[in-house]
Amino acid sequence: MAEALLAEEAGAVKAPASGAHPFWRRLRARRAALVAAVVVALLVLIALAAPLLAGIEGQDPTTYHPDLVDSATGGVPLGSFGGISAEHWLGVEPLTGRDLFARVVHGARVSLGVALAATLLQVIIGVGVGLVAGLGNRFVDQALSRVTDVVVALPVMVIALGALAVVPTGFPRPVLIAVIIGLVGWSGISKIVRAQTLALKSLDHVSAARLSGWGSWQIAKRELLPALAAPVITYAVLLFPADIVVEAALSFLGVGIKPPTPSWGQMLSDADTWYQAAPTYLLIPALLLFVTVLALTVLGEGVRTALDPRAESRLRIGTGRKKEADA
């Protein structure tokens, strides 16, 4: 409280906000963020090396093993803990006997890939809409605000179903899901970008740039976008795990990724009736999903505080996202 004020008065110059060094220093200083970064790196590695890992195990995600499940009792995996064995590290899927480890690592690809693509799309749309709304006149701003309202109020489910209906079935489903999530989830970023743009627009250095003779696009490029990078990155790193959850939710509801492509949400959707008969089948993707999202969230928090040590209270974000998937 008084400290900041006094320190400032005392001439204590704050560490500069620019430059990469303090960012990395601050990020490294947070042990939780470091651990999270390692976990995330590991997950990305798993996703990238999925076929390799499954190969090491000697399994693939699609082969049926009818002999590994007890057909008479509804297809429960034979053996304890869902059939965990030297051949099947995480056991096998009920009914089909497909190898769970192979499916889970392949699922990582889909889950992370879809979320990454969706996040990128959200950032692009969000920044675009936010910038145009922030820079445009009142009419443009109002129109875009209304469009944003519509998007916010539209259930993801309906969009997903609509899109599934319109897009030919041959179209790769993960791409489609990424596009859908991207199309419905950009309002947060656009709101932030718009607000920041409006705030920045009134700053004197932007006025000065205008007086220098630059046009709108040049001003956006030179004065606004660099300043928007920090809040956008901060928001995006928290959107990423949220998007993983949205993908899982859509798949869970049966409008997302379709078998045989494994994704964690889709595995959960298959597993949800098995909570009594084969709990490991449910727990494995659930835990992975949890760990991934947690690691990404912690990392996102770290990045956020490292980008702007005082951001915590300024950017109240990551709050409504998850429930949006729920609505």
Next chain:
Amino acid sequence: MKWFLLRRLGGALFVLLALSIVVYAAFYVAPGNVAQIACGPRCSPAQVAQVSGQLHLGDPLYMQYAHFLQGLFVGRDYSTGTGVLHCQAPCLGLSYQSDQQVTELILAKLPATASLAVGAFVLWMLLGVGTGLLSVWRRGRLTERILTGITLAGMATPVFVIGLLLIIILVTALQILPFPDYVPLTENPEQWAWNLLLPWISLALVSAAPYARMTRASMLETLAEDHVRTFRAYGVSERALVGRHALRGALAPVIALGALDIGSMFGGAVLTESLFGIPGVGRELVDAVKHVDLPVVVGLVLVTGFFVVLANAVADILQAMADRRVVLA
């Protein structure tokens, strides 16, 4: 204030109409022979054609939409064969699937959703604000770090994962709670609460996290504000500063977020309702979408959209009222 409300209302109307157009358009192009579905798979082509005519499915999109608007604002008549069924404005039409009036259908589904939303809301507010308050009280200590960790974990968990885990633990392993079986409040309040406890807890656990974080951040922010310094300089104790001034300052954005969340929750907690089989609007939406039951989908989207838009407006008003510098104009 009056103008602000009127403008918000206008905006909301626009949003809702735009929503209905989007849904109409999406379903117009969607596959699924609606008349065939409504008539039954073994209907003859002639019968399908009759049904199609009855549902105005042969009309161009804009005519269908016009009929919809007519029903919405004036009401519509439907033939029952022996007589006429007048569907009063706002008439959202009849379900293709069950012939039931969509308005009635949605009204029938709302209590379950409202029960879920309100109960969960109370729980997560208590949990969230309490946790936030505690972590401010204990700031800088281990308690705060642990609480921060827990809230992060809460944010990271999708509701269906938490829900499934709770089912495994509380229903299967410990057998403390029943698998939820919605009982209306009017029928048996005790059973109502008992059966909704699990979904409430699940929702509260995942929803409380943002509140805890926001309460904490917002209180810390308030504690750093000048007026807190004033009261400190006048000998007011830390406890009173946190409890009276910081909490009051932090509450506004928290309540605004709460309004937003409960609004979208009223719009149907699709995942929670699907997971726990609660017969609310969210599950109805999933069903209707899967059955291409356009009137029901449009009706539900309008109702849920209405709640979301309403919640947004309420949240804005609360925010603006909280931020006393902003004048509602």
Next chain:
Amino acid sequence: MRQPSVISRRVAAAAAVLVVAAGAAACGPQDSKDSDGNSGAAGTPRKGGTLTVLNSKPQEDFDPARLYTSGGGNVPSLVFRTLTTRNREDGAAGAKVVPDLATDLGTPSKNATVWTYTLKDGLKYEDGTAITSADIKYGIERSFAAELSGGAPYLRDWLIGGADYQGPYKDKKGLDSIETPDAKTIVFHLNKPEGEFPFLATQTQTTPVPKAKDKGTKYEEHPISSGPYKVVRNEGDGERLVLERNPHWSAATDEERKAYPDRIDVRSGLDSAVINQRLSASQGADAAAVTTDTNLGPAELAKVTGDKKLAARVGTGHFGYTNYIAFNPKVKPFDNPKVRQAISYAVDRSSVVNAAGGSSLAEPATTFLPDQKAFGYTPYDHFPAGKSGNAAKAEELLKEAGYPKGLTVTLTHSNDKDFATSPEIATALQEALKRAGITVKLQGLESNDYSDTVYNVKSEPGFFLGGWGADWPSGGPFFAPIFDGRQIVKAGYNFNSAQLNDPAVNKEIDEINQLTDLSAAAKRWGALDEKVGEQALTVPLFHPVYKRLYGEAVKNVVISDWTGVLDISQVAVK
């Protein structure tokens, strides 16, 4: 006349197809005997008590004109009496048709084109007024109205003038091909011989509807009862249905319905997990509970099997149903019989059965007709694939067909989680065919899209998953829609997926239809199935088995082969 069960199950609500009986699981005779031994189900059934029915689908269309049932349905049959009905007995005996409102199964004319029924004496509605043959005629006419669509197509197809008749609201004159010379007699004039007419007369469309009480689409809110129970409460469009005794029903006129409980409380809109959870807990009112629409899924079965007490309360039944691969020979390379045969050889039925829920929920099938005597089951296996497929033979056939390096095909399936046409099954086939050098691409469609695509001659793919169920236990409604060339529908849903129009087959179908001796007819259906099977137009995969839980206090569990599920009219809770 057969029920397209796949569709019906999926689109059930939308299509007003009542799956209550057809798509439902049941308890088989063996099990009901087991349960007599241990659970609370022992002892003589007595009258009284309240039977709770826990269902997922609401009784949205509780109108006899709109219901699509096999044999009159389960809950509907408590309220609606029909000209004939199914025999309420365990197992194969239950696959017989018996008289209900009528005194007998009907008197056919020589070539079975005119059927005459006489009503029993003393039949009354719930308000005490007498049931007349005119009311039955009116009930049937109602089912032609577009407002009340949803029923089976047979009346429309068989009755003279049925194809053009628009129902009593538009066409006040009525349908001439139904005559009611007096209040007790009703005569049907058919446009072709139909020996199975008594089966058709079990459907709810032959329920009497008093014209004065008809409220069109609103009739479903309180249909006038002719059966042992009447509707006293109907809320939420059939979500909560309470039935109580109909004082004017006389047990003397009804040999089939036992009607032990005083009250039936039907609660629907429940999640299937909730239903099974409540039935297994069997607490309070749930002890006297059954379900008429919710089967045990594989995961639940796995849990139930582990618990002896629970296992004793599982009813198992067989409803005539076959899941199969359908080919459209108009699409290459499926025009080549060798390709179809190769695929027939390559399928791995044990994987498929597992994917469908395991051997307790699905039985491998090599014949198109269900393995029940009533259908005329004749065992055959033209392309023996063994337990897990004969890849070598398949490859050999492919080579002969001109695909020595294998083949790439697309398999269309639905995205529903129904363990029938669902992705798991498609993937199981994909895996099996891979071993024979056939690369299968999967095309998963959302349910409505799937039905529209697959059951439409214009968009029908060459290779897809399908299924077919019985409208009544006979070869007629099961076999003909799939293989009768006259039943290829150009506009609208077409189930003759192979678009087979073989004069010899058509002729044989016509000849069997003339038979009024049903067991003789069954034999010929079986022989015809075996013959058509040689063409490999379908690859039968499995017949599903229905397993359902019932409460501890439930007695007198009867599961017929007709419905495959517990018959609610026989259940006692005291």
Next chain:
Amino acid sequence: MSLVEVSDLSISFGDVRAVEKLSFSLEAGGALGVVGESGSGKSASAYALLGLHRGTGARVDGSIRVAGVDVTAADDAELRALRGAKAAMVFQDPLSSLDPYYAVGDQIAQVYRVHNRASRRLARARAVEVLDRVGIPDAVRRSRSRPHEFSGGMRQRALIAMALACEPQLLIADEPTTALDVTVQAQILDLLHNLRRETGMGLLLVTHDVGVAAESVDEVLVMQSGRAVERGPVGEVLVAPREPYTQTLLAAVPRIPARPAASDEKPAADRGEVSVNGEELVGTEPLVEAVDVRQVFGRGKSTLAAVDGVSLTVRRGETLGIVGESGSGKTTLGRMLVGLLEPTSGRLTRRARVQMVFQDPVSSLNPRRSIGESVADPLRASGERDEAVIRARVRDLLKRVGLDPEQYDRYPHEFSGGQRQRVGIARALAAEPELIVCDEAVSALDVTTQAQVTALLAQLQRELGLALVFIAHDLAVVRQVSDRVAVMRRGRIVEEGEVDQVYGDPRDPYTKQLLAAVPALDPVLAAVRRAARKELAAA
């Protein structure tokens, strides 16, 4: 025993030493002004009196006794008993210093109840009493209002009322009038003066404004970089300073002469140069001409005419000063003159290149770009592509505004406020303007820096024949730099004319009021002014 006794007080924040070995004392009923520029450690010292550094990580050494309490040694409870009851503090920003969510009366009552066993009702009554005492009209009703329903001056009165609630022996006022307009500032200073006389409490006034100190205190302590420079009776220190720093500080303060000043206030060369540059042009060729321009914000009922029918002309080489209090529309007018805002109505003709120098040295430069790049902006925007040419020109401009050309690649945060304003001027110059609008260009700067920057502007004007529009709230600064001056109030120009004429013989009552409110450096003069204000208020 003295009311306040501070000896060898040192305060450090981490590595930064804010206050070093400061000693002073204040007798009961006395008034001490602590004067210094930003960074002098004056506020930190004041905060230390109430132990407000406790728990913040700041290191406080030395001894502090306030009203008999040893602040450094006291436990939390003792400290709380001191705060508010024996020594009360009034803060700079009256809006943010009150809790926005509670009624003003409740907040005062809360403070009262911390220190007195009193019922809620009694405390409320006390709150109304003190509000009435500080001159809040209709105190009973207004005590139920929340802070944002008060004007700035009323809020500061309310804060003072809160301070009075427990009848403290010492009032610490930290820049109590800095956020206020000059007329309001005068009222608050008068209030403090009267209160002190009536209650006999001691006053410690912290301010950067020598004039404010001159108006209010008996003794002055001048601080620089955490150390005391000079201390003595206000009449001596401000009239005849002994220390060189005090002398520089006082010399830098812009003044308004009591009488119509001789034109030598402005360097004579200034005017001479202009006339040399083109006698016939000066005062003849209008560079910018505004006729009845209006700028309206908002729609419907909430319409606000920020600028409401202003006509003015700026000619080559001249300096037009625009003064006004906050909300007078002067900034909006400036923005219209350069073209950042289009007038809602009226005619505005620009016949020359116009640039602007902004108020806030922090936000006027993009923190992510080097100052050289910022200065180069107008060159690049005008299509210059040759890097060498750009660099050379920028270095030239930097040199011109008194910066080291080698600092081309440095970032704004590495510069002080004054240097950043120089960068801003260089950027404006890069576009080769004929007119520069300076919007409060020196308001955020300390007086010494302020003097340097105004000198630079004057020099550039001389060398380049620039016209200047100098917008400021500070009448003295405007007086110093302008040829002509326009006084704005509520979007209109109430008076316009030659500087000497407007300041020497104001015709408009508002102008008179403004001029009377300006604090005088001379304590004697201050007393005269106070009397004059009373008259004006009474009239």
